[in-house]
Amino acid sequence: MLGIQMPPSKFFMLFLFVIYLSISFQSSFTAAADPTYAYHVCSANFTGNSTYQTNRNLLLSSLPTNASRGNGYSSGFYNETTGQDPNKVYGLFLCRGDQTASSCQDCVTFATRDLVQRCPDGKQTIIWYDQCLLRYSNRSIFSTMDTVPYVSLLNTQNVTDRGRFNQILASLMSQVVNQAVNNSRKFATRTANFTALQTLYSLAQCTPDLSSSDCNVCLQAAIAELPNCCSGKTGAQVLIPSCIVRYEFYPFYNLSATSPPPPAPVLLPPPPPGSARGKSGISSSTIIAIVAPIAVTAVLFIVGLCYFIRKAKNKYNAVPEVNADNDITTLESLQFDFETIEVATNNFSTDNKLGEGGFGEVYKGVLPSGQEIAVKRLSRSSGQGGQEFKNEVVLVAKLQHRNLVRLLGFCLEGEEKILVYEFVPNKSLDYFLYEPEKQQQLDWSRRYKIIGGIARGILYLHEDSRLRIIHRDLKASNILLDAEMNPKISDFGMAKIFGVDQTQGNTNRIVGTYGYMAPEYAMHGQFSVKSDVYSFGVLVLEIITGKKNSSFYQTDGAADLLSYVSINRVINL
Known part of the structure; x- marks a missing residue:
């Protein structure tokens, strides 16, 4: 005491x-944290306990072991197939170009588990993290440029001088895309000064199995989306299955692992005759004039960097994709029919009941695929309308964090309002x-x-x-x-x-x-x-x-x- x-x-x-x-x-x-989730898309469901599911699971189990090598392209990228038609599965992963072999493997290993949780029966799926992406499909996706589905994620804050910012950003993105297209790894980063204390960081990357022309088309499509979704925003990224572009006002990639081209040299005019010179031939006043602002700027930059790295975490809003039908959070992809819920819970039997709260009863259930679920049957006196209920479901489904219970879907039939969650034992x-x-x-x-x-x-x-x-x-x-x-x-x-x-x-x-x-x-x-x-x-x-x-x-x-x-x-x- x-x-x-x-x-x-x-x-x-x-x-x-x-x-x-x-x-x-x-x-x-926290060091060695899980990769930062960005977005995922699932479409076309397969039948549980099918040959396709077996092949999918075999593919995902083999991908992490190949994260440190590349099959004919570069480390950090790998593609593979499992099974035979019509149940053949095509899969690949791509790690961000600044990732080490171990961090790439960590991201891919996490993604193979996370993807199964988020898309347990998706036949065509893709998941993006800040550090990597993982994708599989029932059709060939190798050496093929796919620009749909795509998603735009943007920082919610606005820049102060939008006109000047957009000009600098357009030039910067053009440069980084050109650099990525002409790089064998199809990856590039580049920076530009917005103000004396603000540096704009950019990144462009394609899957390295694309040709230079296809990579260029993909990246041009990505940057063309920026003015539509993210004009004047302090940070944004466009995620496409075959490529990504991103910019921020903080270094979101490992600066030491990238090698941007050196800045153009600054040519100083010759000193006037008779001016004081040091041994280097540059006057003392010139040295002071150069060194003093640099020293002050360096100190301010270090202080500002410490602040922005802490504060400038991604506070993104998702912009709907062009083909929203592939979005995991569309109502169709989340909806269960009441008969399925009844069967899963043994007709809401007392033996399956887990608990009861002020808003309804909770039951344990098992889907036909074998997945265990928790079913919350809301009381009919909850007072919430059908459309309000649907809107809340879509919102909660987009909340993805390992310390939040994950919503799998809902059922809305007649007066029945039911939420389906992951089962927590x-x-x-x-x-x-x-x-x-x-x-x-x-x-x-x-x-x-x-x-x-x-x-x-x-x-x-x-x-x-x-x-x-x-x-x-x-x-x-x-x-x-x-x-x-x-x-x-x-x-x-x-x-x-x-x-x-x-x-x-x-x-x-x-x-x-x-x-x-x-x-x-x-x-x-x-x-x-x-x-x-x-x-x-x-x-x-x-x-x-x-x-x-x-x-x-x-x-x-x-x-x-x-x-x-x-x-x-x-x-x-």
Whole structure:
């Protein structure tokens, strides 16, 4: 116990501030992190337990072992086939040109697992990450330029001088495309100065099995999309199956692993006769005039770089593809028929029931493919309209993070509103946290891991997802645990969507769980990212103490868990 006296409210807010910032900082700089997901597309489903599925799985299992070599092209690219027609599978991967063999292999290995989760029965699929892409199809995709489907992702912030920026960007992208087309690896990076303190970084890459002419056509199509989707934006990328282009105001690739052409030399005019010269023949005043601004700029650049690397994470909004029918988040690709759900849950039998909440009952189910699912059957009194329900489904389906429960689809027939989620085997956090026998499975390292995972999920909702999402009901029962006890935030029935620049909202309908609610929300209906952080802080206290906030009994003179922690100074994590 510490001897410092502090009012409970101030102590608690300080506690939250330290915990949230420390874990947010850790999540931004963790080494060997999973590759950064960008987008994926699935189309044309195959039948479960089919020959095509067997061939697909064999192909995906073999690709990671070839990430350090290239079959006739270059390292970081590989294509392969498995099986015979009509069940032949064509697959390839392409790693970003600055990736090492080990980082490429890590990305491809992760992608082969992630793709099966996101597209369990897709016959033609492609998934993009910042570090690599992986693709397979039931038709030949080798040495073939494919420009659909494509997606444009853009930073939400705007530049200050759009006209000048667009001119510089057009010139820069033309140069980097020309450089990539004439490179054997079909990869290039290039930079340009926008201001004295702002450098524009660009990248262009094709699959190296393309001819130079096809690569040029693909990249030209990509940069032609930039004015339509991303004019004046501080960062954007266009992802096409056969090529990608991207630009940012921060170095999003490994500068030491790329070799851009040297800048054109600066020719200084000859000094006037009789001017003072050093031994080099350049006057002392000229040296000072050159060195001083460079030194100041270098210092400012280093400070600015540290700031922008932390802040300039991709806050992208997805721009719909031209062929939106191939989008995984179209309603058709997400919809289940009611009969399938009935069969999967054994007609919603009591034996399959996992739990029940204020918004409906949850059942375990098994699809014909063998995939286990969790089925949430919303109560008919939920009051949500059909179109509102569909819009919410599409939004939640686009939230992709390892610490969020993944939505697989929905069913909307008559008065039935059903959500289909991935099945998480270890139930919810409260199942372990408050049961004396189960508590022993939560050692300190596992509790710390759970806290960190929840913080990463919240940070994604608040800062890194396409829209800013306020969950509004963070609590132990809404944190599910997978087979490795990794936490996954669930239940977005009360979530609110903010605009990117919106910081606060108000409501007359207070929903959530008392004890987890921030005071300004419970009393005045004001909610923001701070509301979720407050709930997260209460949850952290529950994880550390093993005490349940919502049914806390007066102990040691404390009327609630927050006061109990303040009195006992539980701060040495």
